[in-house]
Amino acid sequence: MKKKYLYSIFLLIMTHEASMAQQQITIETKRNVLVLSTDADHALVSSYFGKKIANKSEYPVIPTLDKYLPGSDDLYNKREAYVASGSVNLLEPALSVTHADGNKSTVLSFQSFKETLIDNNRKLTTIVLKDPKYNFEVRLQYLAYFEEDVVEQWSEISHQEKGTVVLNKFASANLSLSGKKFYLKNQYSTAMREMRSEEQQLLHGLRTLDSKLGTRTNLLHSSSFMLSIDGPSAEDTGNIIAGSLAWTGNFRLDFETFDDYYLRITAGINNFSSNYSLKAGENFVTPKFVYTYSSNGKGLASRNLQNWARKYQLMDGAGDRATLLNNWETTYFDFNDEKLNSLVQDTKNLGVDVFLLDDGWFGNKYPRNGSTAGLGDWQFNKQKLKNGITSIGKEATTNGVKFGIWLEPEMVNPKSELYEQHPDWIIRQPERKEYYMRNQLVLDLTNKKVQDFIFNVVDETFAQVPDLAFIKWDCNSLIYNANSPTLKNQDHFYIEYVRGLNSVLERIRKKYPKVPMMLCAGGGSRVDYAALKYFTEFWPSDNTNPFDRIFIQWEYSYYFPSIAVDNHVTDMGKQPIKFKTDVAMMGKLGYDVKVHELSESDLLFSQNAVKAYNGFKEIVWHGQQYRLQDPYQHDVASISYVNDSKDQAVVFNYFMATRTTTRQALPIILKGLDANKRYKLEEINLYPGSKSPIDSSKVYSGDFLMNIGFNPEVNDRRTSVVIKISSI
Known part of the structure; x- marks a missing residue:
């Protein structure tokens, strides 16, 4: 009897020690929690993601309630928090590595974790995983925003191996979910038809949303999505995850169902043509994957992202915005000083804040009188503007309005002085025929000389117009024949391009921290939260027909706050001007109309509409949105x-x-x-x-x-x- 009692005590002690050895980590927000734990193999697994429960001590019980046990013929289905390839995992990985000795297997074992309280609303959790065979490390970062119920997740990869390690895939995050059914809502696009929505059940296999376009990376697919668990979610009901990858380059979102009850989301940079050679001691930091969980449908998920964005991510998200009059649909390329001065008067008469001078103001040897020439030659056109943009800026100031300008500094026309003088600054394959989109090629932002050139384009524009109050930053071409004349490792090209772009934007924001900038890319083909760190707003689509815009703006509202969405009243569409204006007010109002041709009633209505909008715009920009x-x-x-x-x-x-x-x-x-x-x-x-x-x-x-x-x-x-x- 005594021996049996002592044996029972021994078993109790051993069980206690085993449970103590297994680590539990909780990533908590106000309503939600992500529970991670270690297993007997020291792997970090995802135990639970969803609504918080009152008693934290009950979280360890959750994994024990999952009674699905794989048979001898089933795939290895451990729900690891960050899945590496080459060992026992045969599903889509987050990480795939070729080690310095050529071995392609990686095993990630839990080492430690640390919690850092940034302030009373943000906590950073850092989890260190290491390969027991190689001196290879992954640090998983989880930044939780308590009130907003948002988590930013990314990974940092480094090693001390004797040689170079090649990263073949390097996702920002894995999310492993359990449920009976999963439904994916995503948006797909073409030019003038952005953000068309589709929602479908994810059946067996892998569903991938990705971009390989280099620039304008949202042209075909959005890098944001909503995923419903156990059934389709409605506006105010259902369990849903809304996610968005903060990366301005090629992206990849994988949704893989497995073993009937599970789904794994893998989000990160697209590894297409991007094997990254990582030197010993170098730290590779992936972009942030932003996500939120809602047990009350899509509406709450949207508000979570919008509140987070306004407070923490969008440039000046809590601030003000300027209404503007754009000359593009009024003049296109055909204008001079007299016409522009008249438009400045129209800006004042309409009652908006800024006159924006669009494309066509530059180029002399190759005048920018159309889309085929001049791009890259950022000297004001002396035939159109006798006294340059300085004179137009002063004219605006004299009339009590502000002046803004259009730039497309990443691009070049083959018919330009820049193309003739710096052929080595252009992305292209030397042995291939040049292919033009909108008569353009893309400048090589992996080249620091090109980065300096683009920064100087902005800097010199400010030198001519010190009171410049707005920049519309456009980007109209994709990257074809991807090749940098100066980059040593072409596998790094797509990543280094984005790094170069961000470097330029960092420099601009350091010197000009407050100037509003619109993110535009042939319409709404470049919309992500990494770019919106530098831009106050974005252009959703070149389609300004108000009937179509209702759908476009509606879909953007699932992920982005209204203060970031530029909506203009234009001549497109046959609807009355009131309908056009009311639709444009569902965000940041602007105009692209021939003010002097408006009827007396339409002009009076528009003037009154600007005043009315000024009276409630703060509610639209900073309030809570309900569809x-x-x-x-x-x-x-x-x-x-x-x-x-x-x-x-x-x-x-x-x-x-x-x-x-x-x-x-x-x-x-x-x-x-x-x-x-x-x-x-x-x-x-x-x-x-x-x-x-x-x-x-x-x-x-x-x-x-x-x-x-x-x-x-x-x-x-x-x-x-x-x-x-x-x-x-």
């Missing part, structure tokens, strides 16, 4: 913005029916208000001479508006309605 009725399934699309104190809101409503429906029949349920507050609703931004059917004297409780709703009375004659909600 109320989508444009796909409803005759009226509706979206609202509510300020943080919940005492003001703006609701945009757009008539979308294209066949027999003539009105919004039922009330629209509002969201985000205070149930205990009382509100008045007023229609604003009315066209001159029109009268609203909305009774602004009536008072409604927030509870009523969020359960019963309100009918904005949108119909085929009142095609757009803007409602301002104010508490009393």
Whole structure:
């Protein structure tokens, strides 16, 4: 009996020691948690990702409840937190390495972890993994944003082997998830048709979203996505992960289902044509993979990302924005001093902040009178501008408006002085025929001389216009025949190009930290959070038809805050100017119209619209966004913005029916208000001479508006309605 008792004590002690040897790490935010733990083999595995539970001590129980045990013929399905290839894993890896001795197997064993409290909202968790055979190390970094429920994850790879290690694949992150079914919502694009949405169940196999384009990397696929677990998610229901890779170059997102109950997400730089030779002591840092979890549908996931972006990532995300008048659709390449001075007057007359001079202001030997010549020669055109951009800048200042300018400094026309003088600055294969997109080639930003040139283009522009108030930074060509004339290892090309671009942008921001800059790439083909660290906003699409723009802007809203989205009123589309303006107000308003050709009523409406927008733009830019009725399934699309104190809101409503429906029949349920507050609703931004059917004297409780709703009375004659909600 005594021996049996002592044996029981021995087993209890051994079990306790074993459990102590296994490490548990929690990455926590306000509502969610990612639980990592070590197993008997010292591998770091993902135990749980989802909603937090009240008792932290119960997290270790979660893995024991997973009763799926692989049989002898099954793939090795350990849910490692960062999967390496060449050993027992046969699924898509995060890391694939050729070691200095030629061995292609890597095993990552847990070594240690450290938590660093950055401030009361951010905690960085660093986990060190090492290969027991090689002096090779991976540090997994998890930066948790508590209030925003967002995690940034990336990896840092280094070694001390006797020779060079080649990284064949080097993802930023793995996420291993369990569930019955998985549904992927992603966006695909072409020029003028950006962010078209599709949602599908992920069946067996590998689904990859990627880019190999070099620049304009979102031209075909977005590097952002939403993944629903156990079933399709709706706006306010369902378990969902929203993710976005912060990288301005080639990307790769892998979604691999395995063993019926699991999905592994792998996100990072695309390893296409990019075997990276890593020297001993060198630290390779991957881009950040940004993600959030929501147990309350897509709407909350969007707000998490938007709140995080405004506070931590978007350039001046908590600040102000300028409205502007662009000359592009008014003049195209055909302008002179007189025309531009007239447009400055139009800018003042319209009431917006900035006059933006677009493409065509430069080039002398090869004048920029079209898209075929002059790009790269950034001297003002003496035939068009007798006194240069300095004179236009002064004209704007004299009239109480600001001056902005268009640049495309990464590109060059073959018909240019730059092409003639510096052929070694251009990306191309010397043995191949040159291929042009929009009559352009791309400059080699892996070359520090090219980096200096591009920085000097911006610097010299400021020298001519010290009060320059806005830059539209365009990028219109993809990279064909990828080759750097000066880079020693062409496998590094795609990575070094982005590093070179970021280096230029860092220098610009160091010297000119506050100037607003628009990110543009033949429309919305370059939209990611790494670039938006340097840019205050982005151009979603060259398609400014307001009917199409509702869908485009709607899809961007899943990942990016409205303050970052530039929407212009233009001549594109046959809708009335009120509809165009109301659609453009769903973000950062701008104009690209012939102001002097507007009718008296349209001009008066536009002037009043700018004033009205100035009265509520802070709510749109910094408030919480709620998608109320989508444009796909409803005759009226509706979206609202509510300020943080919940005492003001703006609701945009757009008539979308294209066949027999003539009105919004039922009330629209509002969201985000205070149930205990009382509100008045007023229609604003009315066209001159029109009268609203909305009774602004009536008072409604927030509870009523969020359960019963309100009918904005949108119909085929009142095609757009803007409602301002104010508490009393």
